[in-house]
Amino acid sequence: MNGVVRRGALIVLEGCDRCGKSTQARKLVDTLVAGGTPAELWRFPERSSSIGQLIGSYLEKKSEVEDHAIHLLFSANRWESVPRMRKLLQDGTTVVVDRYAYSGVAFTAAKEGFDIEWCKQPDRGLPEPDLVLYLTIGAEDAAKRADFGGERYEQTDFQKRVADMYGLLREDRWETLDASQSIKDLHDQIAKLTRDIITRVENKPINKLWM
Numbered sequence: 001m002n003g004v005v006r007r008g009a010l011i012v013l014e015g016c017d018r019c020g021k022s023t024q025a026r027k028l029v030d031t032l033v034a035g036g037t038p039a040e041l042w043r044f045p046e047r048s049s050s051i052g053q054l055i056g057s058y059l060e061k062k063s064e065v066e067d068h069a070i071h072l073l074f075s076a077n078r079w080e081s082v083p084r085m086r087k088l089l090q091d092g093t094t095v096v097v098d099r100y101a102y103s104g105v106a107f108t109a110a111k112e113g114f115d116i117e118w119c120k121q122p123d124r125g126l127p128e129p130d131l132v133l134y135l136t137i138g139a140e141d142a143a144k145r146a147d148f149g150g151e152r153y154e155q156t157d158f159q160k161r162v163a164d165m166y167g168l169l170r171e172d173r174w175e176t177l178d179a180s181q182s183i184k185d186l187h188d189q190i191a192k193l194t195r196d197i198i199t200r201v202e203n204k205p206i207n208k209l210w211m
């Protein structure tokens with residue numbers, strides 16, 4: 001014991017609506033914690049803050065917000081969590097996040113009149129994920145899963161455009177995983193990738209996204 005704290009990893013799950021991200025994120029944290037690795041489950045949007053409540057009301061179609069403005073609110077909702085996220089990571093906790101800046105870009109860029117570079121700008125400098133697990137599922141399959149269609153954006157044609165945008169965002173740290181396989185098989189794959197990354201980054205600094 002030399003008193004050096006190994007930092008935790010920042011693991012992000014991304015994908016279209018109803019691809020199983022939330023289930024996998026929860027299972028991943030449960031497995032990590034059960035194995036003695038400190039881990040916390042996060043999600044964006046984080047709907048409980050004041051900004052998060054504005055976002056929640058927009059997603060539930062209870063209010064209208066101009067497209068650029070809502071994009072900036074989604075980003076602000078991440079930035080307001082950064083101090084807490086950095087502290088957790090530095091103290092050795094692995095943070096598993098259900099959606100991050102990639103959702104921000106993919107969902108806004110899927111709208112008319114937005115380009116990817118504009119969309120990325122507000123999130124530049126966020127803590128950079130160590131691993132992005134991109135879950136893919138056909139839009140028609142996703143639509144068959146429970147609850148689809150309740151919130152804004154949950155329409156098959158829009159989700160297809162979102163998937164195209166995700167395709168343009170792919171980076172070296174991405175792992176693309178087939179979400180139509182069984183929950184357990186997918187979980188096993190995710191848990192292995194995550195354990196490898198945790199050891200690989202424990203002595204590395206936390207970089208800044210897209211900088």
Ligand code: NYM
Nearest residue numbers: 017044045074099100103104107108153
């Ligand atoms: N979403 C999520 C965005 O449009 N921009 C963002 O920055 C984020 C994080 O919100 N359809 C969209 C994607 C989802 C919706 O997410 C709510 P969830 O995971 O269903 O709570």
Ligand code: MG
Nearest residue numbers: 017018151154
């Ligand atoms: Mg949703």
